[in-house]
Amino acid sequence: MDLTTAYLGMRLRNPLIASAGPLTSTADGVRRLAEAGIGAVVLPSLFEEQLRHQADRDSFLASAGMDSFPAGVSYVPAATSDPGPHRYLHLIEEAVAAAGPGVPVIASLNGVSTGGWTDYATAMQEAGAAAIELNIYYLPGDPLIPARDAERRCTEVLISVKAAVRIPVAVKIGPYFSSPGEMATLLDHAGADGLVLFNRFMQTDIDPESFTVSLGFRLSSPGEASLPRAWISLLRGKVGCSLAATTGVETAADVAAYLLAGADVVMTTSALLRHGPGYAADLLDGLAGWMHRKGFATVAEPRGLLSAEAGLAGPRRTGYLSAIEQATHAFSS
Secondary structure, three states: EEEEEEEEOOEEEEOOOOOOOHHHOOHHHHHHHHHHOEEEEEEEEEEEHHHHHHHHHHHHHOOOOOOOOOOOOOOOOOOOOOOHHHHHHHHHHHHHHHHHOOEEEEEEEEEOOOOOOHHHHHHHHHHOEEEEEEEOOOOOOOOOOOHHHHHHHHHHHHHHHHHHHHOOEEEEOOOOOHHHHHHHHHHHHHHOOEEEEEEOOOEEEEEEEOOOOEEEOOOHHHHHHHHHHHHHHHHHHOOOOEEEEEEEOOOOOHHHHHHHHHHHHEEEOOOHHOOOOOHHHHHHHHHHHHHHOOOEEEOOOOOOOOOHOOOOOOOOOHHHHHHHHHHHHHHHH
C-alpha cells in the first residue's frame, strides 16, 4: 500500500501531519511522533508579539550601551509566552534532529501585521525548517474596519514572508470571510505554496452565574470537520497550491473523508492529545485498511473523488434545499 504524498513540493511518507500543539513543542514529542509514523510535524507558533518584544528589548539595551541586563534585572514589558525567539530556533534544530531525515519539520509564524518581524522567517529557514506555516489569526474587533482591509492583511503578510525565504510557505486561515473561496484564490495568486483549512479561533463563552467570560480552548470534534471538508471540496482543482485539512480528525474514517474531498494532507492535534503520539500508527493502519477494502493502491486514487470538481459534493444551494427537504420529511412524521 503506497501512502506517500506531496505537500508544499515536499515528498511525505504519508498524508498524516501532526499540527501545532503540546506534542510538537519538545524534541521528545517530535521523536515519538516520528517513531509512530507521522508524515510531518508543525511546531507551535512563534508570535509576532514575541518578536516585537525581543526587538524592543534589544533596542533598549543598545540605547543604554549594554549587551545584557545585570543579574536580577529584566526588561519590564514581559514576553507574551515561552519559548522566546532564540529558544524557538533551538527547538527547530532539536526537532529536525529528533524527527530524522524522513519527517519534515514545519515552523510556524503567527501574526497579523506587516513589518520587520516577518524577516524572522529567514532565521527559521537557516535553523533547518523545511517549510513555514503562516498562521494568520486575525479577528477584527473594530466593527468599522472594512472587509477588504482585513483581507488585505493576509496577502500582505504572505508576500512579506515569501520575500524573506526560499522554503515553501503555507497559510493557515479561518473560514470567516464573506467569500472564503476568493480569499483562497487571492492567497494562491500571491504565492502561497499551500492553504491550511481552517484555523479554529478562541471559543469564548459566558457564565451567567459567575458573570465571567471564559477564554478557554477545547479540542476539536469530528462534527467540526464538515465546514473545512466542504471548502476543500470546492477548492480542489481551483487553486494550484497544496490543500491541507485540519480540525475534526478522530478516526481513520475522518482522514479518508478528507482525502475524498480533495485534501493533499490531513493534520491532527486533538486525536493525538487524546490518545497519545502512538495513535498516529493506528490512524495510518486504519487508512491503509480502508484503502485495501476499497481497492485503492495509492492515496492519489481516492483524492478528490467526492470533490465539487468531480461534480459530487460542495455547499451548493441545491444541496441546502435537499437537506431542508430531507429534514422536513424525517421529522414531520
